[in-house]
Amino acid sequence: MEPINSLNPEIMDVDPGKLDGNAAKVEDFRNRIDEIFTKVDKLEKRVNEVEEFYSATCNTHVTTSKGSLTVKDKEREKHFISVKKQQQDASRREAAAAKRMQELMRQFATILRQITQHKWAWPFMEPVDVQGLGLDDYYEVIDKPMDFGTIKSKMEAKDASGYRNVREVYADVRLVFKNAMKYNDEKDDVHVMAKTLLEKFEEKWLQLLPKVAEEEKRLEEEEAEAQRDMQLAQEVAYANMARDISNELCQVDHHLKNLRETVVQKCRKMSAEEKKKLGTALTRLSPEDLNKALEIVAENNPSFQATAQEVDLDIDAQSEYTLWRLKVFVKEALKGQADNGGKNIVTNSNNDDNKKNNSKRRKELCDALAKNAVKRTKKISSL
Secondary structure (H helix, E strand, O other): OOOHHHOOHHHHOOOHHHHHHOHHHHHHHHHHHHHHHHHHHHHHHHHHHHHHHHHHHHHOOOOOOOOOOOOOOHHHHHHHHHHHHHHHHHHHHHHHHHHHHHHHHHHHHHHHHHHHOOOOOHHHOOOOOOOOOOOOOHHHHOOOOOOHHHHHHHHHOOOOOOOOOHHHHHHHHHHHHHHHHHHOOOOOHHHHHHHHHHHHHHHHHHHHHHHHHHHHHHHHHHHHHHHHHHHHHHHHHHHHHHHHHHHHHHHHHHHHHHHHHHHHHOOOOOOHHHHHHHHHHHOOOOHHHHHHHHHHHHHOOOOOOOOOOEEEEOHHHOOHHHHHHHHHHHHHHHHHHHHOOOOOOOOOOOOHHHHHHHHHHHHHHHHHHHOOOEEEEOOHHHO
16 A cells, blocks of 8 residues: 555645645545545554564463453454454363362261361360460471461452362362471370371371372363364454455555545646656666566556567656656655665665666667657666
8 A cells, every 4th residue: 555645735736735626525525535544544553463462372372361452442342352252262171170169078078077076186276376385496497387276267268368179178278288297206195196197197098099090181282272263263263354454455455546636636637747757867877776666667567568578668658647657756766866875775786787777778768759759679688
């Protein structure tokens, strides 16, 4: 899509107020340009969003979770239906997993109840009375105190302070006995009681462990699948968005072309002297810019072969639209060459043969334009 800035007085070369002598039409034209600017700004933001997504996808694995994607633009909301569906499916999976975990917790609670009802469980039911028992060094030896009363409270908690899975409860139960065995001597009754109950607890835990391992594997597989589904849904959504952006850009480009043609239609015709100057200016272009100029001609002349080995260009046969576009392009190209010290940029400029060939091509172009036609042999190797 050509820059919107190409729609400027250089194309028209006439006072905008003279367009049909109707100021209202001029104002309407300006409003249409403003609308295009606004639309292009919105498209640019959407393009940046798509680029950021694919950039993140290429560099890292996209982490997704419930509610991680929000859509603010109502015009794009339709593209994210599949993403929302994946989020809903994820919510259902989470609910089902929570229900299965509750069942495992219920079975674990049965084991815990059997252990706590043992006649030797009484020393571990409440937090150790460190001050009452005069255990001044207890907190120096034990980093994390634990007891069955605390475990029961955490199992019954409904907030974030509660256990998330059976593994966490299992770890705290073992900690109760390990603390007792660590602080008390091996011959001490509390040490023996803790060791005995720990062995009984481990035996019962081994019976439940296969179910726990199965659930953990299932959760891992479901999470991986959810990640893949969400990633795929996002890719589809952004691919659709990219496609729509491309279509809208084509529409903007078409709209701009129509506006340019409208402007040219309101312009005066280029004089013979101006055409001659334009032809002369074409001979001053670098080979690269000359190719671009011929491409401009080819855009509105299907029969013109800009890439052919031999090209015929009749300035008088070109439309006003093409002539004014060429004038703007040549002016900018020559200005760029002047900014670079007035030197044409040629690939392999140190090659003497290339220099001679380029000089020859310019001479041919100049001679042809003097006869109101251009013949130029294009040999890519010589440029």
